[in-house]
């Protein structure tokens with residue numbers, strides 16, 4: 327019979343997580359095997375961590391020089407007024423393909439006059455999660471006065487750590503959840519991760535609707551805290567554009583404060 331947790335906070339609580347991890351009988355961890363078809367180890371450049379990617383600035387940051395910026399400006403001038411694309415493409419009477427959201431310093435959800443269901447529209451911390459879609463992109467129109475670092479972690483690296491140390495957690499994540507689960511397709515050596523704890527924990531006006539077992543709560547916290555252990559942090563500067571693969575990278579954001587001049 328599963329035991330259920332009384333509460334499951336949106337912001338992960340390390341003390342609670344470690345207490346739940348300690349409560350798992352050692353023999354259950356030692357006897358656990360990975361679910362069928364799940365790789366023992368993902369060997370790939372996609373499985374990176376802070377140490378292995380220490381030179382990422384050279385490999386993953388593209389600095390455009392003046393001539394490249396001019397080329398973009400010229401292209402924009404050239405196409406002005408005659409660009410056609412898939413903007414406005416519809417499905418079920420709703421626009422699809424592209425999701426654009428403007429993020430700025432808003433009041434925290436504790437303000438009762440503000441209806442908030444997504445932490446991304448506030449200036450609070452966001453724990454590790456994935457979004458909808460294939461590629462997540464961020465364009466920094468400005469910089470906050472304080473905080474706001476973008477954090478990225480390889481979901482494949484997190485998987486490798488779990489497969490090595492806690493295959494029982496992969497069993498839990500791979501079991502039949504209505505919402506988040508590790509998803510292994512028929513293609514070997516590939517892994518897709520898509521999850522957000524917001525739907526399970528609730529946030530602001532979005533109420534928690536599901537009971538989580540102790541093991542499920544531990545598994546979701548393990549994703550967060552392992553991602554935190556392996557992540558890299560980026561302080562985006564004005565004009566920076568960030569692109570990453572939503573299916574292999576977990577992301578988080580530190581809380582921030584805007585100032586009168588810095589938003």
Ligand SMILES: [Fe+2]
Pocket residue numbers: 446455456457577
């Ligand atoms: Fe996100």
